[in-house]
Amino acid sequence: MATRADVARLAGVSASTVSYALSGERPMKPETRARILAAVAELNYVPHFAAGALAGKRSKAIALLFAGSELAISPVALEYVTGAANAARARGYHLILWPSDETALADVKRFSLSGLLAGVLLMEIRLEDERVEALQELNIPITLIGRTKNTGEIPFVDRDFSAVAKAATSYLADLGHKKIGLLTQRRGKDELVLGVDSRFKSEVLTAAKSESFEICELSVENSAQAGREACAALHENHPDATALVALPDLATMGFLSAAQELGIRIPHDFSVLALNTPDNQVGLTWPPLCTVTIPANEMGRAAADILIDQLKAEQTQSRIQQLWAGELSIRGTTAKSPRL
Numbered sequence: 001m002a003t004r005a006d007v008a009r010l011a012g013v014s015a016s017t018v019s020y021a022l023s024g025e026r027p028m029k030p031e032t033r034a035r036i037l038a039a040v041a042e043l044n045y046v047p048h049f050a051a052g053a054l055a056g057k058r059s060k061a062i063a064l065l066f067a068g069s070e071l072a073i074s075p076v077a078l079e080y081v082t083g084a085a086n087a088a089r090a091r092g093y094h095l096i097l098w099p100s101d102e103t104a105l106a107d108v109k110r111f112s113l114s115g116l117l118a119g120v121l122l123m124e125i126r127l128e129d130e131r132v133e134a135l136q137e138l139n140i141p142i143t144l145i146g147r148t149k150n151t152g153e154i155p156f157v158d159r160d161f162s163a164v165a166k167a168a169t170s171y172l173a174d175l176g177h178k179k180i181g182l183l184t185q186r187r188g189k190d191e192l193v194l195g196v197d198s199r200f201k202s203e204v205l206t207a208a209k210s211e212s213f214e215i216c217e218l219s220v221e222n223s224a225q226a227g228r229e230a231c232a233a234l235h236e237n238h239p240d241a242t243a244l245v246a247l248p249d250l251a252t253m254g255f256l257s258a259a260q261e262l263g264i265r266i267p268h269d270f271s272v273l274a275l276n277t278p279d280n281q282v283g284l285t286w287p288p289l290c291t292v293t294i295p296a297n298e299m300g301r302a303a304a305d306i307l308i309d310q311l312k313a314e315q316t317q318s319r320i321q322q323l324w325a326g327e328l329s330i331r332g333t334t335a336k337s338p339r340l
Contacts, residue, residue: 121145121303184200274289
């Protein structure tokens with residue numbers, strides 16, 4: 001069985017540094033903590049936090065599970081992570097980013113039960129999410145960024161998809177648009193549905209129906225190239241569409257880039273309204289994106305606070321489930337329909 005000295009030797013640090021990394025007692029460089037945790041995983045080291053010098057100590061580390069991807073982390077996901085990390089730090093906790101893969105859940109469960117992790121934040125929530133049930137069965141404190149189909153009393157923060165959809169479609173209707181594209185995100189070939197994709201699409205379609213819009217759906221991966229291809233397809237197959245409601249943030253930027261390449265004047269010829277692009281990214285496009293703002297940083301902060309409140313037994317029922325809508329922010333990518 002591996003010992004703390006074995007972990008220290010493999011990580012190239014002292015045994016006391018291993019103890020500090022696992023207990024969260026002292027700050028240290030993220031790369032040092034990551035190296036120690038990698039050594040812990042490689043050696044299958046399970047510290048017993050009720051024994052030895054760490055007796056009576058409680059972990060000050062929480063894990064954030066997020067989906068790893070060859071497309072890297074999107075700007076909006078990074079906002080959630082940054083907010084959660086800042087909130088945890090402000091309350092004396094350390095946030096460990098844990099990319100999700102086939103072994104991640106088993107590692108998180110093992111480290112949580114050993115006392116290494118105090119609790120877990122989950123991102124990229126599926127409507128039916130086995131991670132939630134597995135962690136609940138072991139009484140590991142969790143908070144979701146997103147929500148499952150049946151939330152019960154599970155703590156979460158999420159978008160108010162209905163309010164966002166109504167704000168977007170009502171605004172475009174006021175501008176006189178009648179036929180609009182809906183750009184949604186496709187996530188691989190396994191057809192596993194994430195709550196954010198399913199709920200957003202459903203609520204936008206419902207709100208569009210109430211405004212008597214004709215909808216052209218485009219489902220793409222969240223990449224700039226996929227967004228460029230979506231723009232070309234919409235322009236070729238539905239040249240009479242005058243606006244787009246866009247969900248995936250990177251694809252939205254690619255869509256705007258392709259519009260300029262195709263000679264489509266934004267917003268004179270065509271309007272674009274983004275629902276899942278954080279404010280600090282709108283300046284990356286020209287014109288600056290019109291959005292229903294997504295308070296992702298604040299939502300990440302709120303999720304971390306809810307989890308830490310659980311750990312300190314400070315939560316109240318009115319705060320453990322939160323919906324955030326955002327506000328319509330009119331910038332340079334929307335205008336009256338050119339067909340008026």
